[in-house]
Amino acid sequence: MRLGILRSNGVWEIESFVDDVAAAADAGFSSYWIPNLDVQVDSLMALAIAGPRVPGIELGAGIVPVWTQHPLALGQAALTAASVLDGRLSLGVGIVSKPAVEHTWGIPFERPITFMREYLEILHPVLANKPVHYTGQLLTARAPAILPVAPEPPLYLAALGTQMLRLAGSHSDGAILFLTGPKTVANHTTPLLSAAAKAAGRPAPRLMAGIPVLCTDDVEAGRKLAGKKYAAWASWPHYRAMFDLEGVNGAEDIALIGNEAAIRDGLRAYFAAGADDVLCYEFGETQTDLRRTRACLTELVKEAA
Template sequence: MSSDMRSGVLVITHGATLDGVVEQVRAAAQAGVGTAWLPQVLGSDALTTLAVTGREVPGIQLGTAVVPTYPRHPLALAGQALTVQSATGGRLTLGIGPSHRATIEGAYGHSYDRPLRHVREYLLALAPLLRGESVEYRGETLTAVGALDVPGATPPSLVLAALGPAMLRLAGEQTDGTVTQFTGPRTIADHVVPTVTRAASRSGRPGPRVVVGLAVCVTNDRSARRESLGNVYAAVGTGAEPSYRAMLDREGVATAVDVAIIGDETTVERELRRFADAGATEFVATLFGTDQENARSLELIASFG
């Protein structure tokens, strides 16, 4: 099937060795999936892993979804990202985001005061560095002065995790687009795409990337998969993550399971088509079924290009 929406998978890194990650990316590449994305959580470093994995698995595009900004200075993150670009022949999309108050304040001890201001200043330092330019930026929340020397590196694509209107406008103004999570097709069509597209147009930037991430399972036992996913997503949309709750409310659903795509091939294909019609440029599937179900899901996801 042909589609203007590219396909991707979110690699499961929890409990996976580096060799295990490489095998997941290799399976995605062999299936014809366009991009393998890695999350950045408390554990293996996503960018380091991508540098190694990209050398092992040629061809497939690579991305982070997403690296939290607060714990990494723009000079440090830009150096990491450009190193991955050099190592992988320019296949990286650098996805970044401010994460959530509970993580940034609870785990890292940083203040989460005014995250929009923080991200705006962060991008003003990061984006020029990724383009190979020197920076001398002194803002309210950070200072970045210097230039990077990473031979062989081209500027990676940069996308921002954004859900609310102000952050989406910032994504359109200063980056190549946005990456979402727990966001359904109506919200993509009515909120995300128009907001980020208008901002990009006003800033003279090309049409933005809209990368949609959701759980997908091609299965003959929908109720069992909904139950298992419900256990995993029990805390999503609660008080610790108000931005996700806002997206679920916009979509008119109760839980994160309600925006997951679960069913047989016909059902899953129909739901994926809704996102393509909504204006998503890329779809990133988190696979969560049995090995057989994941193989079916991977085949269907890959058919979107």
Template sequence: MLRIGLFIGGAGSAGTLQRQISQIVEAEKAGFDSFWAAHIMDVDIMSMLCLAAEQTTRIEIGTAVTPTFLRHPIAMAQQAITVQKVANGRFTLGIGVSHKPVVENRLGMKFQRPWRHMYEYLQIVQSLAREGKVDYQGEMFSANIELTMPSLPKIPVLLAALGPRMLKTAGQLADGTITWMTGVETLKTHIVPTINDAAREAGRETPRVIAAVPLAVTDDREAAFEQSDKYFGRYGQLPSYRAMLDREGVESSAEMALIGNEREVEAMLKDYSDAGATDIAVQIFPVGPKLDDSVMRSKQLLSDLVGKL
């Protein structure tokens, strides 16, 4: 069964801190399985999710994703453990290396050996999250620390993985992957078989594959595509997403949006489930002059489909 969640950050700012928290509270009341937040140049999403955890009781909350270059893995693990203690087991940590233009142009850091960076980073985070201690000497990271917390909550860790090597690492060491700008064919022929094969060879359970997608339920496909291009067209300029678009056989990242009426969008979501996605994380975007009504139409369909796909 496809787990259905909401996603914010893929279309830019999701509003004030309180507005982001209230969206999670509303999503829980509407019955959604999960709520995911992307780290953008906005509030710190792990802090925001920690605050939201205090106001919710059931819904899964997660980062999709928070970039590794912003925190040493010890700090990442400590913050994730803290959020999980507040969330009582409902928090999932999604991490990714981000993109070279972001890391070098915005953060002023060198984007070198991204796979090695993630492999070592994950080793440290997993060791601290599972055992509360780490003694690791790598080529890019080192860590030697023992946490003094009396108990450690389990923290599922997902990798933003698109390339074969990162997908194999996600299958071997993490609990799954989160994709963005990735279509049904790419999931079916590349993402799902690569990560599942790696997990099977490592003797691990079948990993989660969370497909984050833009979506608008509408009768005006032309207007929706124009809006999709406005919100999401820029993603095609990033090499890792460009590679996924090429695999899918589309020119623009705007084409990754699920656009149509209720019946059409339901069929599109079913296609993602059939391709092997275990979860869908939906970035709703508005279409037309009545923006609130547009968003509510999409939310209503998704809420109605929870537990049915």
């Protein structure tokens, strides 16, 4: 049972972030991921600072939205971070959601599958430190190898729907999910991802399932908190489709909420469905909630060791 931490709240201060990465490494978590939100530190820069001070844990930047920087620029940043992280950097990219893209950045959310395919076709050779000469419908790239001394970080794609999962299998090293239930992982995600990788002649893809986790005795309060925290997500078409496939109303029905035994059972269901890793997005209203959740997950890591 390979468990990672998916940083759940904004990171405003680097030292406390480094401390949390160190605590996760000491506890035995296999990975620590930080998304590139528009209201916190840059994920690649933060990991490049933390990594040399915290050995022995995979460090994931993701999801990094693809709309705001050219793949050559993202590749340059990722390789720079990789050069100081001893082969422990992983990179996750995604199209995010139409409301976020158009509202936050004012960028038209047009032809996302084509845009992502071309982005990956440029980014993969860049990360492998190969020259790129590419002219697509939406993107162009012409560059020599950027940083030959840097190790190649694996590249993962945020994927929920059929087209994006097929793209993840054929053009990346695997997929990162969020708020996708175990039934959907077993019947939808895993078959599509694996078939696409096989058809493309690629190795078996890695599947990472990100899921909100709250260890508590007050399940009803936890469900209300999850419903409030992720209320908007139920209206976003790609997440609404995942909820419908799972047969649930919203995030409050997907998040793992309950006591230690309930959390253990919920996590095991994801591994049984085909996930290689579960990335735990700890949430709660108080520091007591967060401490209990981390303690519960730490104990499960120890049991699995």
